[in-house]
Amino acid sequence: MSVISDENTLMRINNDGSAEWTPGGIYETHCDCDVTYYPLDTQTCSVVLSTWAYTANEISLSLGSPVVDKTYFSENGEWQLLSVSGLETSSTRESQSFSRLKFNIKLRRRPLFHILNTIIPVVVMATLIVMVFKLPPESGERIGMSLTALLAYAVYLTLISDNIPKTSVSASILSIYLTIILCLSALTVILTNVVLDLYFNIEGDDVPAWLNRFTYNVMVKFSCWKGTTCCSRRNRVTPNDEDKGISSNRILKLNVPVGDLSRNAKASNEDQVKESKMSLDTAFTDDGTIPEYTWKEIALIIDKCLLYLFMIFVFLATSITFTILGVNY
Known part of the structure; x- marks a missing residue:
């Protein structure tokens, strides 16, 4: 009026x-x-x-x-x-x-402001979670790095929540992504403590048989640990290599003299080839025996498994989240 x-x-x-x-x-x-x-x-x-x-x-x-x-x-x-x-x-x-x-x-x-100040820092910080398992256990910085990544994501989640309108009708995909990464970061702190505890375990303690079997049958093959078939086959010796003198000598790096060799030299060289081939076959093939791992080896194998697992989780979460945001935009 x-x-x-x-x-x-x-x-x-x-x-x-x-x-x-x-x-x-x-x-x-x-x-x-x-x-x-x-x-x-x-x-x-x-x-x-x-x-x-x-x-x-x-x-x-x-x-x-x-x-x-x-x-x-x-x-x-x-x-x-x-x-x-x-x-x-x-x-x-x-x-x-x-x-x-x-x-x-x-x-x-x-989008420019939010891409530079929100999306890029969030993606870059997500890689810190993966790099925690790449840090050597002897460095003594793994706990500090994992806690830093956890606190950084907690701060970013708080900042983004302050900028988003307060509503419970819909949930932001970015907030869900940050929550997932925050949970992975918290899980990183827990798993880092477990791995360090295993790595610095008393050398005299025996590794349980079930852990040896699980390590050999699951973790070693998943992480492509040294001596498994999932590693590069470039240096792998096959049974047919026995008939390939020059090829076997190249793979096993044996210096075979050229020219007239005495029988003793040839026999010695053949024994050396067979011993080397047997050691390689034992390392790369499954002869039914399960090797005995030390606590340090188990800790390093777990580290590599976690590195691959977290790399897959972070990559999938990041790809799915920003693909959805990009397609909608």
């Missing part, structure tokens, strides 16, 4: 009896925000104008051309205006019809 009674808001009366009234003002409104694809999100906001006190027979609101005059519109540093559309509707209240105008404003968040 204050707008109508304002003496500075004038009305133009035409000779056909119509009245043109163009009140000016600045109005603040808000709309529900879908934070699923934050920070690469697109929002559609609806602004509804209605005649609250006058029925549609008394005042009928209509859209002009253009729907929204953007003569005095200025670009925003965070949002990009994609489109504006309007619709003439009506609402019913107490058996009375009231005129309404509905404006749909489509906005897209500008």
Whole structure:
């Protein structure tokens, strides 16, 4: 009512009896925000104008051309205006019809700031979790590095949560990704303690038989530990190599004299070839016996398994998250 009674808001009366009234003002409104694809999100906001006190027979609101005059519109540093559309509707209240105008404003968040300050640091910090298992146990810095990565993600999760609109209707994919990485980082701290405890275990303690079997049958093959078939076959000796004198000598790096050799020299050289081949065959083939590992070897094998596992988890989580955000944007 204050707008109508304002003496500075004038009305133009035409000779056909119509009245043109163009009140000016600045109005603040808000709309529900879908934070699923934050920070690469697109929002559609609806602004509804209605005649609250006058029925549609008394005042009928209509859209002009253009729907929204953007003569005095200025670009925003965070949002990009994609489109504006309007619709003439009506609402019913107490058996009375009231005129309404509905404006749909489509906005897209500008990505540069968030890519440089959110996405790139988050991806870079995710690699720190993997590198924890690459650090030698003797360095004494593994616990410090894993805790640093954990605290860094906790801080980033707090900062991003402060910037995201507070709503429980939808969850941000980026927040879910950060929570997953935060859980992996916390798991890294626990597993690092376990590995260090195994690595610095008393040398005299015997390794249980079940752990030897599990290490040999599962972890050694998964981590491509030294002497397993999943390693590079470039230096592997096969049974057919026995008939290839030159090839076997090259693989086993034996210096065989060229020219006339005495029988003793040839016999000695053949024995050396057979012994070397037997040792390599024992290292690369499964003869039914399970080797006995020390606690240090088991700790190093677990380290390599965890390195590969966490590398796979972080890569999959990062790829899926930012593929979804990129496709939506």
